[in-house]
Amino acid sequence: MVCPNSNPVVEKVCELYEQISRLENLSPSKDVNVLFTDLVHTCMPPNPIDVSKLCQKIQEIRSHLIKLCGQAEGLLESHFSKILSSYENPLQHLHIFPYFDNYIKLSLLEYNILTKNTTNIPKKIAFIGSGPLPLTSLVLATKHLKTTCFHNYDIDVDANFMASALVAADPDMSSRMTFHTADVMDVTCALKDYDVVFLAALVGMDKEDKVKVVDHLAKYMSPGATLMLRSAHGARAFLYPVLDPRDLRGFEVLSVYHPTDEVINSVIIARKLPVPSVPLLDGLGAYVLPSKCACAEIHAFNPLNKMNLVEEFALEE
Numbered sequence: 001m002v003c004p005n006s007n008p009v010v011e012k013v014c015e016l017y018e019q020i021s022r023l024e025n026l027s028p029s030k031d032v033n034v035l036f037t038d039l040v041h042t043c044m045p046p047n048p049i050d051v052s053k054l055c056q057k058i059q060e061i062r063s064h065l066i067k068l069c070g071q072a073e074g075l076l077e078s079h080f081s082k083i084l085s086s087y088e089n090p091l092q093h094l095h096i097f098p099y100f101d102n103y104i105k106l107s108l109l110e111y112n113i114l115t116k117n118t119t120n121i122p123k124k125i126a127f128i129g130s131g132p133l134p135l136t137s138l139v140l141a142t143k144h145l146k147t148t149c150f151h152n153y154d155i156d157v158d159a160n161f162m163a164s165a166l167v168a169a170d171p172d173m174s175s176r177m178t179f180h181t182a183d184v185m186d187v188t189c190a191l192k193d194y195d196v197v198f199l200a201a202l203v204g205m206d207k208e209d210k211v212k213v214v215d216h217l218a219k220y221m222s223p224g225a226t227l228m229l230r231s232a233h234g235a236r237a238f239l240y241p242v243l244d245p246r247d248l249r250g251f252e253v254l255s256v257y258h259p260t261d262e263v264i265n266s267v268i269i270a271r272k273l274p275v276p277s278v279p280l281l282d283g284l285g286a287y288v289l290p291s292k293c294a295c296a297e298i299h300a301f302n303p304l305n306k307m308n309l310v311e312e313f314a315l316e317e
Helices: 008-021 030-043 056-085 090-096 100-117 135-144 157-167 171-176 189-193 207-220 234-238
Strands: 124-128 149-154 177-181 196-199 226-231 251-257 266-272 296-302 307-313
Touching (some): 008 056, 030 056, 030 234, 090 157, 100 135, 100 226, 100 266, 124 135, 124 189, 135 171, 149 157, 157 177, 196 207, 207 226
Parallel strands (some): 124 149, 124 196, 149 177, 196 226
Antiparallel strands (some): 177 296, 226 266, 251 266
């Protein structure tokens, strides 16, 4: 491994990291906005950097920087979700979010990739890691998949409460949007119900955690179902975790797309492979066996009456 100290992009990223890490908090403010905007603009241009080959010091900086970016992104989304919920119909004002145009482009990209690699319009989609401002689900549901039901999963009950408030005033969207409070690693049987599963970029903040999530999805998604993942490429990997397509065990990778414009995330689409009738070795000498579903209790918000519901998925014998 090498530390390319002569690389101006790495030098600039390290400089910005030092400034960002000294901030007292990452809530939206002038200083926060300026530093993160500068960071994004530094990492955005196409760059041949392979972050896996950087030295340990830079690897540690990158790992911490991704966590800081995730915290700042969550606080930014919460801030604007609260503002949007003050409107009579929040969905008519989504454009006030400063990166809304990026989500429009990313959602169109993902929709086009999805339609090129599948034959049927999905009836049910799960979005894992939807957050307080689930823009991908909202844009897909309003502009591209107008009959599809979206099940949004987040580990944070407050994020789900804020997200559900955004669709409460819209009869169509509130009937097609469900919000579940759960750790994806505890969701089992429910995953079999979805034609498509989206995995947010910040679910699994490092490679090891993200691979664990993917392996879990491989156990419980239905054969033939589609997995949409977000990754990062080049210097953009200082902003988001990278997922190597070779780590998608149990899936057939259909396409990998690396944008070169202001859309930051790379997109990977994969298809769940059939469960083999004969157990396969997982590469570590252990057998991979089909998994039974455990009874999972998932808390769901019903935007129509704002009641907290509980869905139970029965144990499969």
